[in-house]
Amino acid sequence: MKASFNVRNMINRDNNILQLIMMTVLIFVIMTALSPDKFLRYYNFESITYLFPELGLLSIAMMIAMLTGGIDLSVVGIANLSGILSGVLFHYLIRDLGIAESGLMVALGVCIALCVGLAAGALNGFLITKLNITPILATLGTGQVLIGLCLVLTGGPAIVGFPDAWAFLGNGKLFGIAVPFILFLLVAAGIAFLLTRTTLGVNLMLIGSNPRAAIFAGLKKSRMIFYSYMLSGALASVAGIILSGRTNAAKSDYGNSYLLQAVLIAVLGGTNPAGGKGTVAGVSIAVVALMLLSSGFQILRFSNHLIDFIWGAFLLLVIVINAFKNREK
Numbered sequence: 001m002k003a004s005f006n007v008r009n010m011i012n013r014d015n016n017i018l019q020l021i022m023m024t025v026l027i028f029v030i031m032t033a034l035s036p037d038k039f040l041r042y043y044n045f046e047s048i049t050y051l052f053p054e055l056g057l058l059s060i061a062m063m064i065a066m067l068t069g070g071i072d073l074s075v076v077g078i079a080n081l082s083g084i085l086s087g088v089l090f091h092y093l094i095r096d097l098g099i100a101e102s103g104l105m106v107a108l109g110v111c112i113a114l115c116v117g118l119a120a121g122a123l124n125g126f127l128i129t130k131l132n133i134t135p136i137l138a139t140l141g142t143g144q145v146l147i148g149l150c151l152v153l154t155g156g157p158a159i160v161g162f163p164d165a166w167a168f169l170g171n172g173k174l175f176g177i178a179v180p181f182i183l184f185l186l187v188a189a190g191i192a193f194l195l196t197r198t199t200l201g202v203n204l205m206l207i208g209s210n211p212r213a214a215i216f217a218g219l220k221k222s223r224m225i226f227y228s229y230m231l232s233g234a235l236a237s238v239a240g241i242i243l244s245g246r247t248n249a250a251k252s253d254y255g256n257s258y259l260l261q262a263v264l265i266a267v268l269g270g271t272n273p274a275g276g277k278g279t280v281a282g283v284s285i286a287v288v289a290l291m292l293l294s295s296g297f298q299i300l301r302f303s304n305h306l307i308d309f310i311w312g313a314f315l316l317l318v319i320v321i322n323a324f325k326n327r328e329k
Contacts, residue, residue, distance in 0.1 A: 016270035024289040031296035038299045053184035054239045056287040059265040061235035067204045069275030070135030077146030078120045078236035082113035083244030087159035101163040113237045121233025125226035150252035158251035170245020180242045192280040264315040
């Protein structure tokens, strides 16, 4: 009873959630009608649970940056560099030193990946808060630097041959459920709690919705923004761990299409690009909707170029609709 009451309150508080659920159901019905034999296969939905987490985490990372009125265009670069540095470590330990694979080795790789995300996020935060560089320019620049560093480390080709325990993080199953999906649920629940039940989350919302009131309230705006980009970077590194585990490889250009999709999903999920509004639930439902749509496009054999065009057009449409809604308010 209490759970249903909370769900009802959430929907009433953010009507966008209900709209997203209806859109997701509509997409499911349309794709089922167009190709029921292929779309409704168990394998199709199982594959979504493996692809969903990495895009979902990048989208949540994008949402967190947008909460303060910014944006993080470096998330894909952070994800790839995290996987590549972990791969370099594994190659050194296993091939050069001859150390056997172990859980401790994988844990060390996870720590390195997370440190990459935190360091990259701290760099973004420093450029934005201390040097007053516009977020879109700061993160675009750091994203290019990170991609260049990826190329220097790999020389171009992908790094392959990760430990089995690392691959389990991207391809394994636990109680019949995809491990990446379980990781996403745990991380998403943690972020949702952080944004709704902690001082940091409330402050981030206030800074984005009313910067002047935040200053009068004595909030340290620069520090909050700095923390938000570090959190965004950490989430991107987790996405990089899952991506490299799923593909058993890491490369500088993996997930290039994810950047546009992450922005689209964050906005579609109800995040206000001007700041102050955004929910993990909205972003998660938007990811499901777009994953179903993408799966349907692939089943119908749409070209990748056409799909990229559709994502871009969809993003423009969502922005225009949101602009009209805000104008009416």
